[in-house]
Amino acid sequence: AQKITQTQPGMFVQEKEAVTLDCTYDTSDPSYGLFWYKQPSSGEMIFLIYQGSYDQQNATEGRYSLNFQKARKSANLVISASQLGDSAMYFCAMREEPKLSFGAGTTVTVRA
């Protein structure tokens, strides 16, 4: 069964606008972590943001915020004020100690 589901294969966003990337997950473990990674065309995996299952507040890192809805098992990434450099593949991941599982990814293209 798919642990992490990203339903948007690709998205277009206008520069300076916000974009929301969807991620739903499936686990019965009460303790888990949720991550978002960015993979630009150069191929490296860049960590963006983390949310723990017991964290009360939604995580934020600069222009990135994670909209964590535990009851819905949803962990959407919001990128505010999109920049051309945000064009990349974005992966949602879940850590159920010690495994780390990834979704299929969403390609974001930022238009000038």
Added chain:
Amino acid sequence: NAGVTQTPKFRVLKTGQSMTLLCAQDMNHEYMYWYRQDPGMGLRLIHYSVGEGTTAKGEVPDGYNVSRLKKQNFLLGLESAAPSQTSVYFCASSSTGTRVAFFGQGTRLTVV
């Protein structure tokens, strides 16, 4: 700061040949992972290790073997390469004390 280093970066194999991919980390991390990335499928976990001398199967372990004789190194072996193993391979490491997994730069393997 070297972080996670994968060797080699590129390789072309003929069907039936064997090879070993090396992953080295200098962060004293307990956990290490091997993933393969194929278009449209995200990163799939091949094998992982929670410490020196221990390994476990991930999502897609068939056709691969691993060893972790030293804490800093995690080796991925292909005993008899098949065209279906053409992929980009990523190694990652993380600590039990931190949440973030750090990735190597990837190895692009082509089996002809």
